[in-house]
Amino acid sequence: MVTTFTRRTALLGAAGALFLSHIxxxxxAETQKLKIAxxxxxxxxxxxxxxxxxxxxxxxxxxxxxxxxxxxxxxxLWGDDAENAMRFYAESGEYDIIWGHGRYSDQVMKxxxxxxxxxxxxxxxxxxxxGANQYWLYKRLHEPSYLLGMLAGRTTxxxxxxxxxxxxxxxxxxxxxxxxxxxxxxxxxxxxxxxFIGSWSDNALAAEHANVQIASGADVVFMLTDNFKPCQEHKxxxxxxxxxxxxxxxxxxxxxxIIDWQPDLRWLVDEWLKHKAGxxxxxxxxPKWFSMAQGGVDIAPYHEFDAKLPxxxxxxxxxxxxxxxxxxxxxxxxxxxxx
Amino acid sequence: MISIQRRSGSSLRWNVVCFSxxxxxxxxxxxxxxxxxGGDAVKGFSALFTGAFGSQNALFGSLAKATPLLLVGxxxxxxFRAKIWNIxxxxxxxxxxxxxxxxxxxxxxxxxxxxxxxxALAGLLGGGIxxxxxxxxxxxxxxxxxxxxxxxxxxxxxFLAYLLDGGPWMETGVTVAYHQSPPVNPSLEWPDLxxxxxxxxxxxxxxxxxxxxxCAILIDRTSLGYxxxxxxxxxxxxxFRGTNVRRLLLVxxxxxxxxxxxxxxxxxxxxxxxxxxxxxxxxxSSGIVVAMVGGLRxxxxxxxxxxxxxxxxxxxYMRLQSGTxxxxxxxxxxxxxLFFLCAVVATKFQIVRSNVHA
Numbered sequence: 001m002v003t004t005f006t007r008r009t010a011l012l013g014a015a016g017a018l019f020l021s022h023i024x025x026x027x028x029a030e031t032q033k034l035k036i037a038x039x040x041x042x043x044x045x046x047x048x049x050x051x052x053x054x055x056x057x058x059x060x061x062x063x064x065x066x067x068x069x070x071x072x073x074x075x076x077l078w079g080d081d082a083e084n085a086m087r088f089y090a091e092s093g094e095y096d097i098i099w100g101h102g103r104y105s106d107q108v109m110k111x112x113x114x115x116x117x118x119x120x121x122x123x124x125x126x127x128x129x130x131g132a133n134q135y136w137l138y139k140r141l142h143e144p145s146y147l148l149g150m151l152a153g154r155t156t157x158x159x160x161x162x163x164x165x166x167x168x169x170x171x172x173x174x175x176x177x178x179x180x181x182x183x184x185x186x187x188x189x190x191x192x193x194x195x196f197i198g199s200w201s202d203n204a205l206a207a208e209h210a211n212v213q214i215a216s217g218a219d220v221v222f223m224l225t226d227n228f229k230p231c232q233e234h235k236x237x238x239x240x241x242x243x244x245x246x247x248x249x250x251x252x253x254x255x256x257x258i259i260d261w262q263p264d265l266r267w268l269v270d271e272w273l274k275h276k277a278g279x280x281x282x283x284x285x286x287p288k289w290f291s292m293a294q295g296g297v298d299i300a301p302y303h304e305f306d307a308k309l310p311x312x313x314x315x316x317x318x319x320x321x322x323x324x325x326x327x328x329x330x331x332x333x334x335x336x337x338x339x
Numbered sequence: 340m341i342s343i344q345r346r347s348g349s350s351l352r353w354n355v356v357c358f359s360x361x362x363x364x365x366x367x368x369x370x371x372x373x374x375x376x377g378g379d380a381v382k383g384f385s386a387l388f389t390g391a392f393g394s395q396n397a398l399f400g401s402l403a404k405a406t407p408l409l410l411v412g413x414x415x416x417x418x419f420r421a422k423i424w425n426i427x428x429x430x431x432x433x434x435x436x437x438x439x440x441x442x443x444x445x446x447x448x449x450x451x452x453x454x455x456x457x458x459a460l461a462g463l464l465g466g467g468i469x470x471x472x473x474x475x476x477x478x479x480x481x482x483x484x485x486x487x488x489x490x491x492x493x494x495x496x497x498f499l500a501y502l503l504d505g506g507p508w509m510e511t512g513v514t515v516a517y518h519q520s521p522p523v524n525p526s527l528e529w530p531d532l533x534x535x536x537x538x539x540x541x542x543x544x545x546x547x548x549x550x551x552x553x554c555a556i557l558i559d560r561t562s563l564g565y566x567x568x569x570x571x572x573x574x575x576x577x578x579f580r581g582t583n584v585r586r587l588l589l590v591x592x593x594x595x596x597x598x599x600x601x602x603x604x605x606x607x608x609x610x611x612x613x614x615x616x617x618x619x620x621x622x623x624s625s626g627i628v629v630a631m632v633g634g635l636r637x638x639x640x641x642x643x644x645x646x647x648x649x650x651x652x653x654x655x656y657m658r659l660q661s662g663t664x665x666x667x668x669x670x671x672x673x674x675x676x677l678f679f680l681c682a683v684v685a686t687k688f689q690i691v692r693s694n695v696h697a
Contacts, residue, residue, distance in 0.1 A: 075658060079618040080610050084400065084655045106522070106613060126519070167504070167518075198504055 031066050034096050034272065037089035038073035039082050041102030046201070047226070047242030047259075048124070049073075052101055054243075055261035063269060073101075083107040090115045096272060103127055108134050119272055119281060125171045129285035135271065137264045138287035139171060141241060142178035143324055144257035144299040145222070146331040147317055148239045149182020151254065152220040153190050154313045155237060156183075162193040162218030164209045164225060166200050168337045172224065175241065175257065177334035179222050186316075193218045194338055203227035228252045237305070244300035254309070256300040263290040293325045344691045354686050361682035365675040369667070376664050383661045390656020391649035397656075399538030403610065405648025407432070407602035409547040411626020412633060412640040413554045414466075414598030419635050420558060421591050422571040427473060427488025428599045428623030430495035431466035433616070435600020436607040437499060438465025440508070440520065440614045443527050454527055459546065459604060466600015467593045469495065474592030478585045484592070492623075499616055508614065520614035529609040543605030547644075550598055555637040567591060599623060625651075628672060632679045647672065 036056075040049050053073070060069050077085050082100065086107055089095045097119045100107060105127040108120040112133050120130075123137045130136075152161045161183055165172055176194065183190045193213040197205045206225035213221055214234050221231060222239045228249035231238035238249070240256040267288075275281055290296025299321070302309060323329035370380035391401045411428050418425035442461035446454040469491055476482040502508040503518045510521045529541045558564040566587050569577045578584050603619055611618040629647050633639030654668040 075664070077655070079615070081655055084652075085659055088656065088659050103519075198500065 031068050032276070034063075034067050034069045034269065035094055036069070036071040036097040036099055037086075037095040038071055038099045038101055039085055039104060040073050040076050041078070041100075041104075042076055042201070044073075047245070049101060051243050051259050052261050055265060059262050059265050063266075064273075067269065069269075071099075079107075083110055086111055086120075090118055097121060097268065099123075105130050105134065105136070116281070117275070119268065119275070120283075121268065125169045125287075127287075131283050131285045133281035134283045135268060135281075136284055136287055137261075138289040139259045139297065140174055140289045140291070140333065141171075141257045141259065141297050142174040142333055143292040143331045144297050145175040145241070146178040146182035146185075146324075147299050147321060148222060148255060148257055149179040149184075150186050150317060150320065151182075151309075151313065152179070152222070152237075152239070153183035153185070153187035154316070155309070156187070156190065156220045158217045158219045159187070159189060160191045160193060160217035160219065162210070162213035162221040163195075164206050164213065164221065164223050165194065165196045166224050167198065168196055170335045173335045173337055174333055175222075175224070176338050177336065178331055180338065181332065181334075191217075197225065199225075201225070240300075246300065246303045250304050253303075254305040255302055257297065258300050259297050260295055263295045264288075292321070293327065340694075341690060341692050343688050346687055346689050357682040357685045358679070361678035362675075365671065365678045368674050368678075369671045372667060372670055373663060376667065378661055378663045378667075383657055383663050386660035387650070387653040387657040389653070390660070391653030394538075396538040397652065399533070399540040401645065401649040401652040402544055403540050403648070404651045405644040406541075406544045406547045406609075407606050407622045408626050408629045408647050409641060409644035410543075410550055410602035410605070411599045411623055412629035412644055413547075413550050413637060414595040414602075415627050415630035416554060416558070416633070416635050416637060416640055417567065417598070418591055418595035419630060420571050421567040421587075423474075423588060423591055423595075424485045425470060425473065425488050425592060425595045426485060426627060427469065427491050427596070428626050429620065430488070430492035430623070431469045431596040431599035432603035432606075432619055432623045432626075433495045433499055434469040434596075435462040435464075435466035435603030436614060436619055437495075437502070437603075438462060438468075438600065439604035439607060440523065443523055443608070447524055447527065451526070455529065455542075458527065458608060459601065462601045462604025463597040464600065466603065467597035469600070470592040470594075470596020471589060473596075474589045477592075478588055496616065499614075503614065503616075518615065522613050523608060525612075527608065528612055529605065539610075541605065541609030543601075543609045546601060546605065550601070551637050551641055554598075558637065563587075563590070599626065602626070625672065628676050632676060634683070646675075 038052070042049050044050055044053060056069070056071055063069055074085055082104060086098050086100065089098050090111060095118065099121040101123050103124065103126040104122045108122060109128070109130055112120050112130060116133055118133065120134045121137060122134060124139065127136055163176055163179060165176060180192050183192070193216055195209045195213070197209055199205060203226055206223065206227045207230050210221055210223060210227070210230035214230060214236060219236050220238070221236065222241070223231070224241050226240070226245065226248070228238055228240070228245070231252035232249050236252070237254045238252050240253050242256070242259055244256045244258055246253045246256065271281065292298055302314070320329065324331060366384070370384070373380045373383050390397055392398055411432065414431070415425070415428065439458045439462040442458050446457045449457065473484050473487040473491060476487045477484050500518065503520060508520045510519055529543055532540050532542060532544065558567065566577065566582055570584065570587055574584060602622060606619055606622065607614055625647060629643045630640055632646075633641070633643035650668060650671060657663050
């Protein structure tokens with residue numbers, strides 16, 4: 001068959017092409033790009049930063065249809081270097097969210113009024129309540145710490161448990177109180193050893209403190225720093241926090257109190273969408289945190305310790321976890337410094 | 340036979356050749372490092388240049404980064420020209436910032452310019468006292484200043500850690516913060532030289548320029564400067580000439596520490612606005628490098644400070660633009676120092692080949 005183009009088909013074709021060229025951009029516009037620039041406070045091998053990238057990777061495919069999430073991050077930056085990096089990202093006009101993953105509200109305060117359409121995010125304690133377009137994420141690990149405390153109370157033979165802390169900060173004290181509360185809930189006569197190393201990352205110093213605690217009788221230790229050598233050397237059970245660190249010492253780490261940024265990210269994406277729809281940013285002035293029921297925190301699997309722990313203890317923990325999630329049991333939030 | 344001999348006299352042309360070669364070698368080896376780490380050297384260096392000088396903002400950013408390096412470098416020149424090895428600049432920078440912060444807590448009610456002067460003087464005093472202490476240990480007990488100044492660094496750092504971690508200067512507020520003071524009183528911040536938006540360059544830059552002029556005159560035109568240079572080349576002769584060497588040593592350490600202290604005060608009140616160790620560490624050691632690269636001459640130190648300030652300022656842009664690793668800029672600083680020291684040797688010595696017949 002020979003196809004002949006009549007004048008009518010040509011006109012129809014032209015109209016069709018015109019129609020398509022109008023419809024195509026609006027179809028394309030339905031994919032919304034969400035670009036995040038992240039200023040890190042530590043390298044990616046530190047849990048606080050690693051968990052963020054994990055959560056971003058996990059959430060990428062689960063966001064409402066049409067949102068194309070991408071991100072990039074810096075090496076660790078502080079002070080005016082961080083401010084310069086934030087300004088660089090803001091002025092490029094390419095980023096919807098500028099995320100200072102730590103104490104960055106000082107820097108945000110110098111920029112946020114100038115860039116009202118950019119969402120600024122800061123995380124953890126040590127930030128100031130700026131509000132407006134600054135969103136302040138917080139992590140409260142008291143619920144999983146309470147469960148780990150119960151596990152410690154049930155498994156200690158000496159009746160002495162230890163905790164090696166970083167600083168007596170607000171979001172560290174909550175974990176410490178809950179850990180000891182959990183232990184005392186199942187074993188009221190438990191004694192504790194507690195020390196702060198005055199650093200976020202001095203692992204050698206953390207080991208010294210752990211050794212002292214172990215020498216003075218502690219046989220279950222909650223390490224808020226990343227060194228589990230003392231636990232391995234003395235063959236005692238330890239816990240980690242922030243992320244599941246089992247692979248660093250499978251023979252010593254029974255479980256970890258872990259954080260997940262996915263609920264935080266979902267909330268921020270909602271806020272961003274509202275802003276896109278015309279609402280002004282309305283950042284929180286009080287720290288915002290997501291509970292265990294909301295998926296913000298949890299305890300890590302037992303891994304190798306699954307076979308070693310008594311099943312009655314595991315069942316008790318699982319039941320308490322369910323009660324916390326169901327709201328039948330509320331772990332007290334106590335941020336007072338433990339002496 | 341090949342031997343190394345000291346050059347007689349110096350030739351400007353040969354000096355220019357040596358130092359140009361040093362800069363070239365430093366850049367080539369940095370480019371090689373950049374390429375090895377998987378980066379694009381051309382893109383990296385052009386980003387570095389844009390970040391350092393690409394706009395008025397960038398230029399002022401470089402000058403702001405150069406300011407503390409220049410002050411520390413000048414202080415180092417005064418000490419090193421006398422061959423007094425003050426390497427406690429890290430601690431002296433912190434001490435200056437701490438003393439200035441302390442002063443700021445007490446001068447809030449004074450008129451602005453009076454308060455600013457008091458804060459700057461306190462910065463000078465803080466660094467100066469620390470330098471003087473090392474000087475005293477040397478004159479009184481013969482303690483080697485290399486050891487005492489480095490040890491004093493630790494004492495200052497841990498004293499600051501005490502003050503900020505549970506001590507009187509710790510910030511308390513909505514959530515407990517750690518290892519930082521509350522922000523300095525906003526009405527006591529050092530003023531920017533230009534209107535907002537034109538780029539950030541605080542008044543400390545003018546102090547650094549004034550200090551450069553002061554040092555140049557001091558070293559070349561005053562009898563104290565003559566004594567400093569003479570102490571460096573022959574302290575025994577100076578002693579026999581009747582100079583009070585002990586007093587000279589104390590004065591040198593006081594001046595050297597004071598300039599580093601002013602750098603600390605400037606960083607705190609001009610840039611960081613919050614006392615925190617992380618923002619001040621590294622300035623002292625970079626300042627020593629600046630002094631060495633600048634040939635221990637105030638004019639040379641000005642150029643070197645600008646160069647290293649630009650490197651630091653452009654580095655952020657380079658990291659963000661071309662994704663170069665963070666360590667690269669520190670490596671570049673090290674390479675520049677290394678090649679400059681080689682160039683210094685090359686300007687002073689020559690390899691002589693002589694035919695010796697047995």
